[in-house]
Amino acid sequence: MEKLLLVDMDKCTGCKQCTLACSLTKEDLFDPKRGRIKILKKEDIALGIQLVCEQCETYPCVASCPDGALSRDEATGIITVDEKLCTSQGACVDACIYHAIQLHPETKHPMFCDLCGGEPYCVKHCVPGALLWVDKSDEMIKDKKKLRSARMNMYRDLKKEAA
């Protein structure tokens, strides 16, 4: 059964367990800056917004890369970086409409969530249930998009406010 990741901002307490879990499973250490999932935290309104690759259908990151270093798996939507080609221009960071891409603090290559090959490690760490790994269905796809819109609307509001 195909699965998908539901990401619910309203249930997020901003604890960053997901980010730390990600840096642990990917690199054997703890560093919020190396998480493929990031929590944008606004302390003054006690808000946490999860930002993570959505394996989206338009994938503007791939086309934006001047090095041609990004490729996408047709079946899973997962983006892969060819580190030999990547020259860390950061075009993908700006191109991502879900603000999900960060450059690795050491290698400076972009980091993409790969859903841990079908068993996302972060989900186990999210006790409040803000991250859920559910069976894919039309209804769940709709839910995922609804939750994503809510996060992106909030993100835009915050950026507007900051500007």
Place this chain on the structure above:
Amino acid sequence: MYGHQGKILHVDLSKGKTWVEDIPEEWRRLYIGSRGINAKILWDYCKDPDITWEDPRNIIIFAPGAVTGTTAPASGRTSVTTVGCTTGLYLKSNTGGHWGAELKYAGYDHLVVHGVASEPSYILIEDDNVEVRSAKELWGKDIIETDALLKKWHGEDSRGLYIGPAGENLVRASSIHCSLFHAAGRGGGAAVMGKKNLKAVSVRGTKPIRVKDPKKFAEIAEEMRENLRGDSGAQGLHEFGTAGSIAAVNEMHAFPGRNWQTGYTENVYPISGQALNELGYLKRRVACFGCTIGCHRYSEIPKGPNQGIASGGPEYETFGALGNGPGVIDTEGVLLANEMCNRLGLDTITAGGVAQWAIESYERGVLTKEDTNGLDLGWGKIPELLATIEALAYRKGKLGDLLADGLKIATGKVGHDSYKWAVINAKGLEQSNVETRSAKAYALAFAVNPRGPDHLMTETFAEFGSSPEAVDLIEKLTGDKKWASSHFTDFRAEIVRWHEDCYEITEALGFCVFTSTAAFGVNPDNMTRLYAAATGIEMTEDEMMLTGRRVCTLEKAFNITRGATREHDNLPWRLMNEGAKSGPLKGATNSQEELNEALDNYYTLHEWDLKTSWPYRSTLEKLGLKDVADHLDKHDLLPVE
């Protein structure tokens, strides 16, 4: 280094100098981290009793735990240690939020601040770059404004720790705030920062934390996380916050009201976690760094003239101290008082404690309008309560100045037996909202607490037996489930002793004490294994618990240098002499006789002298504290064996 970053950052405000030291390897085994190593540093620098809280030689130490910054659940807490302003004794206060983890990512386990700055200053830490900067633009600003300016200057990802106007004005009820709404609240640590002209510490870090055995570490962290996921106490804390227990505590006639004159309040619902959820005040459930429980609240008034006023909390203690205590059985009334304390940088427990005392003093005619800035104080009067809080933070008028020095000094000034309704003990701290007359382990824990009578040096929540996990723990400690009732005086010393050690190692590692002494997913066994996986330092569970005992003894020794004896281990006059008004233990007190028996048992378990309450040389040496014994010996502070 594994687990710890291995570095102590020192900043001397007098000399404008900073330096970094390695944590001695031995300390990681003897004191573990955070509260434990802080106690050792404070002893080394400040054991001379001439160093009062306001002396430039007093230091203030901030430290996340040995596993802070990892996936160990709820391990993001920070201990703050100094010579306290309220009691003049040892002060450890502990805060949640996200600042401590950031300090660790900047590469430091401890920040030690020495001296006094010549002008208002703040410390900026960005990895190896450490600067003391002018805080001219921050001085006078409230907590919200201060955080906003620091983030504007140093980035949205920077994390702040700061004091508000109350700390600047050396108010004993002031609290050190962290990530806006979290606080090292008790004991006036913020006044120590104020005295040092230190407004804030802004931190940003980029250094990863490594553990010795990542696979094993992850397994043990998962065990803890799953324990907590299934723990009824942890679930309740997430759903309703700390204030979720108020209705149950009230049913036990143990929810202090009207300055501890009542333990039961009709219709307590408006000041409960359930009301926040159900009446539309709860905006979000919030977690400290790395916490899977998420007990913190962010609440907002949704409509009416105060629409849009929002803040962190209120917690159980705040609904007690600023709600039931002053008789404000009104959700919005407490939200307003709480928001004001969070903004001005006040500890809601002490702010509420002094306000209740003022109301009762006014009611008795001991204070008049001339003393109260013209306020007609009374139970349940919200505008008067808010005006009192504002006066307190700014030392406004006669009332503000009187209350700002805390009840130990205020009762001395006012006289007229006003100490009898000041809910402080001999050490001088305002008691947190636990009805110790019907909770006998709490009573002992509060009496011996080195910083004064409250629940945040040793929580003995298990004695209520209010969850299956709590009952199991009491059975383990006493041999029988039947002792899981707070009304018994039997085995209370044993219960306190175990909790003291467990609580200390919990804090040393950086865990929230709710994980091990309110919920029970984290325990000495899995903490010992986790510490080994994190650092490579192998110990037995008994050796780990012994580090807790070592630190508790060192904290005790610190107070002995300040003249503390058995007489300081007592409870507020009201609770020792006036009977509880209602409930199953109606008429019960924390009498001197009852307390004496508990203290004897407790000192015996510690191997301390019964007459003075002081540790013997042999006790100290057994704990590896020979240098402490020698120092006490030199000053005639060792009891005869």
